Amino acid sequence: MTEMEWKEGSAGVLRLPSGRxxxxxxxxxxxxxxxPPQFGVYLLGSAPEEFGWTSRWVRWRDFWVPADPSYAKEVLTEAWRRAEGERVEIACGGGRGRTGTALACLAVLDGVPPAEAVAYVRRHYHPRAVETPWQRRFVGRFTGDPRPAAPPRQEP
Known part of the structure; x- marks a missing residue:
């Protein structure tokens, strides 16, 4: 680990199973x-001000799920990929519901089964992460392998 990386155990830092x-x-x-982060994902009802680093805004009202789930998945997949070598931050107003939901989705992208992702984030990030039944349902339905599909096999 270089001195530019965040450390597990620091405020809000979650280690995914892959080590990200x-x-x-x-x-x-x-x-x-x-x-500071090198990339941030901000889950808010209205667009935030500039942060001074590369960021994405996902329209996401407090206590709800993203307004555009496919865009949210695209942004979270980008965050998951970048976390392999960059400092990535996921944030909302309070840091529990929307942030916890997004972190649970990152855990799914990292290989945690959707049915176990909320418990993983509650155990490793915050015990009250993911606040509503519809946020838990969103995580339970969040799927998709972010790795590119293998090219089709060609017959000799």
Missing amino acids: LVRGRGLRDPMPAGH
């Missing part, structure tokens, strides 16, 4: 000490 580290946080809380 992702930081979840609430935007109403002060920015954690240390290095």
Whole structure:
């Protein structure tokens, strides 16, 4: 691990089974000490101000699910890929419901079965992550392998 990476155990940092580290946080809380993110995903009802690093905004009202689930999946897949070598932050207002839901979706992309992803995030990120039944259902239905499909086999 280089000094530019976040450390497991730091405020809001979640280690996925692959070893990727992702930081979840609430935007109403002060920015954690240390290095800023290199990429951020912001789950809010309205567009945020600029952060000073590359970011994506997913329209997502508090206590709900994303307004555009396919765009959310695209952005979360990008975040999962970038987390292999960059500091990635996922954030909403309070850092629990929407952030926890998105982190559980990243866990699914990382190989955690959808039925176990909420428990994984509650155990490793925050015990009250993923706040509503429809957020849990969103995670349970979140699927998809972010790795590119193998090219079709050609017959000799």
